[in-house]
Every structure is written in structure tokens, then in C-alpha cells.
Amino acid sequence: MLACYGWLRVRLSNKPALLILTYHRILPADSPERAVEQPGMVTSPQALENHIRFARKLGAEPVHLSDWLDRNRQGKPLPKLAVAFTFDDGWQDNYQYAYPALKAQNAPATIFLVTRMIDTDKTFWPEQVLSLLTSKTIPENDPSFDWLRRHMPEGAAHDTSRPLSLLEADDVIARLKSLEDATILASLQQVYTSHPDMAPAETSRSILSGSELTEMAKNGLVMYGAHTRHHYRLNRLKDEKTLKEEIVGCLQDLKSLGEAAIPVFCYPNGDITGKGEALVSDNYQAACTTKTGWNLAGCNPYDLHRFNLHDGNSHSNRTLLATIGRGLL
Ligand SMILES: [Zn+2]
Structure with missing residues (x-):
């Protein structure tokens, strides 16, 4: 039922719509890293490949998130249905497993980076x-x-x-x-x-390196947005100086990456504060939330809705459509 509903809604929208799909880690079914990862964070490379193929079958045009936002801001014509692939946190597996899938099907993507984790062997506290x-x-x-x-x-x-x-x-x-x-x-x-x-054992690096970022951006396929400097949840920060460093400092770091950097912010854990929101709108052109749903032409660019996907809710075309349908109820 939900899958049918999802199919009907995306096919029959009377306004241009953008589906933003959110991924975190892309890991094969037999990857040992799955044993120490939250199940809601992981998608297999095969599922990602299927999503790209199936989105096109549904009539959705894969777009760069920033291109759609630019056209939306300027009031230019938008595709009837567009899809933007986004990846949060900047995991090394995005280079290893997502990038080949994106390249093979020429699907553009945005990775939201935690800038002070790049080129380190750190990992997140969870x-x-x-x-x-x-x-x-x-x-x-x-x-x-x-x-x-x-x-x-x-x-x-x-x-x-x-x-x-x-x-x-x-x-x-x-x-x-x-x-x-x-x-x-x-x-x-x-x-x-x-x-x-x-103490954590010496394992393989889990976050993207600078050279991987450069390679993925080389042919214009992958662009980079901001996901703070340290992935601190903004509503848990006590002082304003840190809040500013996490939001504004992250954009400064991002700009040093060059042309692939886009002024789009993504709230860690979806947590928003009034002061944080003001800093985001003063410094960025758009912001992704963790609210579920699609975005219609003319939408507020600072309140972008997405569909958070993982193997548990999108392992087949039917479950993917049901997840989208549920999010559009
Ligand atoms: Zn995150």
C-alpha cells in the first residue's frame, strides 16, 4: 500500500519536486565494519546501485543538489521530478564503494563533510x-x-x-x-x-582523505557541503564561540577544498538551535535537516527535507518506495 502510494505521489506531483536521499556508510554485506556500526547507518553498494537505477526508472533526474537549489532560487525551470544523492559524515567507504557506483551510472552526489576529521585516523564517538x-x-x-x-x-x-x-x-x-x-x-x-x-586498535582509516576528496571532485561528479567541524550536535553546545566555529569555521575549511565546495549546511543529528539557524542562514545558501519528505519548487532552502536510507528500509525497490510513501503521508 505504502509503495503504491509512494509511486503515485512521485509520478503525479503537479509541482516540480526534489527527492533528497541520505546515506551514511556504504559497506558490502560481508564487511567486518558492519559488526561495529549502527544498523541504521549502513547501505550495501548493491542497494545504492539499485536506487540510482530505480530513481531513473521512476522518471527522476539525478541532479546536483546545488544546481537544483540555484535554479529554485533564480526561479528557473526545474525537472518535474529530480533526485539528489547525499552522504553524511564523509566516510572513507563513500570513496571505496559509493563513488564507483555513482561513476558507473553518472549520478552526481553531495558529501557533507566533518572538516576537522578529514585526513585523520579519528572516528565518531558512537x-x-x-x-x-x-x-x-x-x-x-x-x-x-x-x-x-x-x-x-x-x-x-x-x-x-x-x-x-x-x-x-x-x-x-x-x-x-x-x-x-x-x-x-x-x-x-x-x-x-x-x-x-x-583503546581503539589500529584499524583502517574510517574518514575520507584529502586526496580521495580531490579525486572524486575531479570530473565534477561529487561536491562537498558542510556538516560542522567536529560533528557536535548544535543544541548541546554551551558557548557561542564553539557554535560559530562549528558552523562558520566549517565553511572556511570547506572553501579551502576548492571549487567542489558548496555553501550548503547539514545539521548533525538534525539538531537545530535558534542561534545556530541564524548563523547558518547568514553564511550558507541552504540547509538539510533530518525531517522526512520531499521538496517542492519554491520551498524554503533552509528547511530541506530528506529520506534517510539504509538496508533496513530500502533493500528492494518495493521497500524503497514504501519508505518514500511513508515519508509523504
Ligand atoms: Zn552526521
């Missing part, structure tokens, strides 16, 4: 927490884990003698979001200092 909780048991009565223990599954439900399952750990991530990002990162650092065996 991945660090997932890795810790699914591989180690948390020692009882050790104060360096108090912050984590407070957000663990309820007492009896969790047996402290074993590591958590991926889904249990995913639940802890959701609970930890009540804390400020910098607090979580500092607490993790403390754990690694007092328990060096728990």
Missing part, C-alpha cells in the same frame, strides 16, 4: 562506544565508567559478565545523546588512559 561495548565487559565499581553505566540497559536486563549485542549497544548510543559530544569524547579518552587495553 562507533567508539559500539566497539567498546560489543567487545569488552565494563568493570564494576570503576568510576571511569560511571558515565557509561548510567546509560546501559536496565539492571536485570543486562548481564554484566558479557559484552553487549549490537542492538543493545545501539540503544546505549541513543541514551548517550543526552550528553554533550565533547563530554562523551573526553570520557572515552579517560577510559583509554586508565585502561590502555580498551
